[in-house]
Structures are given as structure tokens and as C-alpha cells.
Amino acid sequence: MWRILIVGVVNTMTVHVPEYIERLVGQIYEINKLSEQGCTSEVRKILAASGTYLLKSSFDNRYREWLKMEALVLEKLSNQHAIPVPRYYGFFEDDKSSHLIMSFEKGMTLTKALKNAKNRDEKLTLIRSFGQFLHQLHETELPESLNRENDWLEEQLIRAEKYVRRGQTEGSQQLLEQLQSNKPLPVRQTLIHGDCTTDNVLVVDGKVSLFIDVSGMAVGDPRYDESLAIGCFVNEPKCVEVFYQGYQRYRIKKEEYQYFNEGLYEFF
Known part of the structure; x- marks a missing residue:
């Protein structure tokens, strides 16, 4: 019973x-x-x-x-x-x-932790921790179970086209055609989260410690993660600076940020 x-x-x-x-x-x-x-x-x-x-x-x-x-x-x-x-x-x-x-994992989303931060120093510490956490993921040895033969960006553009046909996305056909014809130069693929916003990592004891919502985790373009990660504070220079004190692999260019965060992400 x-x-x-x-x-x-x-x-x-x-x-x-x-x-x-x-x-x-x-x-x-x-x-x-x-x-x-x-x-x-x-x-x-x-x-x-x-x-x-x-x-x-x-x-x-x-x-x-x-x-x-x-x-x-x-x-x-x-x-x-x-x-x-x-x-x-x-x-x-x-x-x-x-x-x-x-x-069930203890902790709160980074979005909530940033909102609850008692002062600016605490907020900056959290953002630096986020950068370090993402850096660690991108340096992780590629797990065989998630490896792929196909190009990650090509697969995302194919998925985006499917969503456009079905009317399941805010992204437009015009934007999709721009992304298809103006792809950034390729970089070395790494393990990526695939939706690395402040909503999708958990903070435990003042430190970013866990990835959640991992449907997009794969071997792919790390610039996508990086773009989404800085998206909510991209117009705050000090926040961006401390993020890159933690994330030291590569600093994304403005054009790359626009392609991934303001372009590709519109479809997902």
C-alpha cells in the first residue's frame, strides 16, 4: 500500500x-x-x-x-x-x-546566487568561480561515450532548420541563412555543456560546482559555452574581466559572441 x-x-x-x-x-x-x-x-x-x-x-x-x-x-x-x-x-x-x-543535488542556480549576493565582491567571486568551472570542463579529457564523428556546428544548424520548418523556434529563416553562410573559423573541439547559462550551473558553499540541464552536453565548439556563459553580464566590463580570470583558455571575439549568443542560440 x-x-x-x-x-x-x-x-x-x-x-x-x-x-x-x-x-x-x-x-x-x-x-x-x-x-x-x-x-x-x-x-x-x-x-x-x-x-x-x-x-x-x-x-x-x-x-x-x-x-x-x-x-x-x-x-x-x-x-x-x-x-x-x-x-x-x-x-x-x-x-x-x-x-x-x-x-537531488543541494545548492542553488548561479542566477539565484548572483541575485542573492550580499555585495559586489561576492558577486565577482561567483563569476570568477564560474569561469574556472567552465575552464575545467573544456580541459577535461573527451569521454568516448560523448565523442562524435560529425561536425557539431553543422549538426546544430541542421537542428535549427528543422525547428524553423516546424515553427518551433524564435529564430528566423533569414537568420539561419546568415549563420549558414558566415560560419566562424573552426577551433579545436572540446567537451561542452551546450547550454551554459547561469541558470544551468549550481552553486554549493559559494562555489560553482555542478552542471544541470545537460541535454546539449557533447564534444563541440567551446565558444558556444563561453558566449552563453557571459551573456547575462557581457555589458559589465568588470564582471567579464573576473570571468576571464577564471576562464583562461581563450577570450571570445565580439563577432564570435554575436554568432553564437545572438545568432545560433536564438534557435534553441
Whole structure:
């Protein structure tokens, strides 16, 4: 007999979901919808007999595709310790929804930590930590499980074209054609996060320590990560400067920033 307290759950969570969860993590005590939610999914904290977990659920076809990609990435990384990501526990789906179960990680997003910073020095310390954390990722040995033969940028442009045809993006056909005809010179590919904004890293004990929302993690162009990382403070010279005190691999050029953050990112 289940003894489940489901708090703040809306009707998009169908009745079979707790059953699938219990198959993966054992008896459930509580399911709580978290106050901080993403744009592409619903997020809940699960307290079970075996521990505490995070349930991430998507319902739109495009976002379900991304959630499945995230599940595949986490599963591929489940036996390694070099790349700090949540631990994978399972993925299941039906005709209307997809669900990913992973470890529940303590901490807050860098976006929230920057907002809560007590003073400018604390804010700059967090940004420097972000730069160091991203630098470390880009210097990590490429995991065989995420390596690819195809060119990463070409694959993103193909995906962008598909989204344009389906009407699933804010990016326009005109912008896509500009990106296709004005690609930047290639650089050495590294492991990248693929959506490296301040929303998608967690701060623990005052330091950026964990990547989340890793559906785009792959071997790709590090300038994409770098562009998205500095996007929310690109017009604050001191913040950019301290970011590069941590991230010392390469300083992105204005044209490259515009291509990736103000161009390619519009489609995703």
C-alpha cells in the first residue's frame, strides 16, 4: 500500500507516474513540486525509502526530445567522476509525457546566487568561480561515450532548420541563412555543456560546482559555452574581466559572441 504525500502537483502528472518511480527508487514518501521551475519542464523533489531524488517531466514534443537527450547524456556519464553532473536513475515515457529521475543535488542556480549576493565582491567571486568551472570542463579529457564523428556546428544548424520548418523556434529563416553562410573559423573541439547559462550551473558553499540541464552536453565548439556563459553580464566590463580570470583558455571575439549568443542560440 503506497503512502504518498503529493504536494503542489498539477493535473499534468498522470496517476501512473508514482508507480514507475517506485519501480526505480522504491517506496515513495513524498513528492513535492519545487518553487523554482524551468521553462521546458516541471521539476519535483521525491523523498523515497532509498533516498532523495529529482523528477523532471516534459509534455511538449520538442521539450520531450530534449529531456530524452538529457537522460541519454546522464546515463552515458553515470560511471565517471570527472564531470560533475547529477546521477542518472531512470527515464520513462508514454504518449503524452516523458520523465527523468536523477539525484537531488543541494545548492542553488548561479542566477539565484548572483541575485542573492550580499555585495559586489561576492558577486565577482561567483563569476570568477564560474569561469574556472567552465575552464575545467573544456580541459577535461573527451569521454568516448560523448565523442562524435560529425561536425557539431553543422549538426546544430541542421537542428535549427528543422525547428524553423516546424515553427518551433524564435529564430528566423533569414537568420539561419546568415549563420549558414558566415560560419566562424573552426577551433579545436572540446567537451561542452551546450547550454551554459547561469541558470544551468549550481552553486554549493559559494562555489560553482555542478552542471544541470545537460541535454546539449557533447564534444563541440567551446565558444558556444563561453558566449552563453557571459551573456547575462557581457555589458559589465568588470564582471567579464573576473570571468576571464577564471576562464583562461581563450577570450571570445565580439563577432564570435554575436554568432553564437545572438545568432545560433536564438534557435534553441
